[in-house]
Amino acid sequence: MAVIVARRVRHITKDLRMNPLESQLAYPFGDAIPAPGSIVQVAPGLQWLRMPLPFALDHINLWLLDDSDDQGSDGRRGWSLIDCGAATDATRVAWEQLITETMDGKPLLRVFATHCHPDHVGLSGWLSERFDAPFVTTAGEFGFARMMVAALPGVDGPSAIPHFERHGLTDPIMLEQMRSRRNYYPSLVPSVPESYVRLQDGDLVAIGGRAWRVMVGFGHSPEHASFYCEELNILISGDMVLPRISTNVSVFAVEPEGNPLQRYLDSLENLTKLPEDTLILPSHGKPFRGLHTRISQLREHHAARLAEVMTACTSPRSAVDIVPIMFRRQLDAHQLSFAVGEALAHLHKLWFDGLLRRSRDSGGVFRFQLA
Numbered sequence: 121m122a123v124i125v126a127r128r129v130r131h132i133t134k135d136l137r138m139n140p141l142e143s144q145l146a147y148p149f150g151d152a153i154p155a156p157g158s159i160v161q162v163a164p165g166l167q168w169l170r171m172p173l174p175f176a177l178d179h180i181n182l183w184l185l186d187d188s189d190d191q192g193s194d195g196r197r198g199w200s201l202i203d204c205g206a207a208t209d210a211t212r213v214a215w216e217q218l219i220t221e222t223m224d225g226k227p228l229l230r231v232f233a234t235h236c237h238p239d240h241v242g243l244s245g246w247l248s249e250r251f252d253a254p255f256v257t258t259a260g261e262f263g264f265a266r267m268m269v270a271a272l273p274g275v276d277g278p279s280a281i282p283h284f285e286r287h288g289l290t291d292p293i294m295l296e297q298m299r300s301r302r303n304y305y306p307s308l309v310p311s312v313p314e315s316y317v318r319l320q321d322g323d324l325v326a327i328g329g330r331a332w333r334v335m336v337g338f339g340h341s342p343e344h345a346s347f348y349c350e351e352l353n354i355l356i357s358g359d360m361v362l363p364r365i366s367t368n369v370s371v372f373a374v375e376p377e378g379n380p381l382q383r384y385l386d387s388l389e390n391l392t393k394l395p396e397d398t399l400i401l402p403s404h405g406k407p408f409r410g411l412h413t414r415i416s417q418l419r420e421h422h423a424a425r426l427a428e429v430m431t432a433c434t435s436p437r438s439a440v441d442i443v444p445i446m447f448r449r450q451l452d453a454h455q456l457s458f459a460v461g462e463a464l465a466h467l468h469k470l471w472f473d474g475l476l477r478r479s480r481d482s483g484g485v486f487r488f489q490l491a
C-alpha cells in the first residue's frame with residue numbers, strides 16, 4: 121500500500137492547477153470516455169483510447185487512425201497509433217484487449233510519439249517490436265527518450281541534485297529522495313526503439329489518405345510534435361494544450377540556462393494560427409473546442425504567476441524561496457522537483473526579459489531580484 125501511495129503522488133504536479141475557467145470550453149462528446157481496452161470514434165477513421173496511469177493524473181489519451189501501408193508491396197490495411205501509454209501491467213492488459221477485440225485483426229503500421237515523457241513512449245519499444253512497426257517522432261524527442269531510457273548521467277535522478285542545490289534546496293531528506301529516483305524513467309519505459317522515422321516542423325504526414333501537418337512546440341519537452349489535419353479541423357495536441365491542467369514548463373538540470381516559459385508561450389502563439397473551432401484532442405482530459413480561449417487562459421495564468429514572482433523579488437530570492445509563493449500546499453520530493461523547475465522557468469523568463477538580475481552567493485546559490 122505504501123508503494124501505491126508513493127507512486128500515486130508522483131505526477132501530481134501535472135494536476136496542481138485545475139482550470140477554474142474550464143466552463144468556457146466546449147466538450148462535444150459530453151461525458152463519453154473510452155474504458156481501458158475500448159475505443160470511442162471522434163471522427164471518421166479516428167478513434168480515441170484511454171490508458172490508466174498510476175499517478176494522481178490517472179489517465180492518458182491515445183489516438184488510433186485508420187491507415188494503409190501504401191509503400192508496402194501488399195498495401196496492407198492497419199492502424200497508425202499516436203502515443204503508447206506507460207509500461208504498466210494495467211496498460212499491457214488494456215492493449216491485449218484492444219489487439220484481440222477492437223483492432224479488427226489489423227496490425228499497427230506506425231507508432232508515433234508526440235514527445236519523450238514516459239506516459240507517451242512507455243510501450244513504444246514493445247508495440248513497435250510486436251508489429252514490426254516504425255517508430256515516428258522528432259529528433260529531439262527520440263534523442264532524449266534514448267538518453268533517459270539509458271539513465272545517462274545528466275538526465276538521471278542524481279544529476280538533478282547539484283541543480284537543485286544551486287537553486288536553494290538544502291533539506292537533506294528531500295535531496296536524498298531525489299537522489300534515489302535514478303530509475304524512475306526506465307521503470308516506466310523499459311525500451312525505446314533503436315531507430316526512428318524523423319518528423320520535422322511543417323512536415324505533411326499522410327495517414328489513411330489524409331494530410332496531418334506536424335506542428336512542433338517547445339517548453340514542455342525538447343521538440344514536441346502536435347498534429348493538425350485541415351480536412352478534419354482536428355489538432356492532436358499532445359501535452360502542449362490541455363483543457364483542465366496547465367502544462368508543466370520547467371528548467372531542468374540538463375539545460376540549466378534555458379528559458380522554457382518563453383519558448384512555451386511562443387509555441388502557444390503559433391497554435392493561435394489554427395481556427396478557434398478546431399477540435400482539440402489532448403493527451404489528458406477530454407476532446408474540446410475553444411483553442412483560442414484556452415490559450416488566453418494559459419497566457420493569463422502565466423502572467424499572474426510572473427506578477428507574483430516579480431512582487432516576491434523585491435529582495436533576493438532563490439527558486440526554492442519562490443516555490444511556496446507559486447504552490448500553496450505541501451509537496452513531496454517528486455512534486456518539489458517539478459515545482460522548483462516551474463519556479464525557475466518563471467524566474468528565468470523575467471531574467472531574460474531584463475526585469476530581474478541574477479547573482480550567486482558565496483555558497484554558490486543563485487538569487488534573483490528586481491533589476
Ligand SMILES: [Zn+2]
Pocket residue numbers: 235237340341359
Ligand atoms: Zn509530457
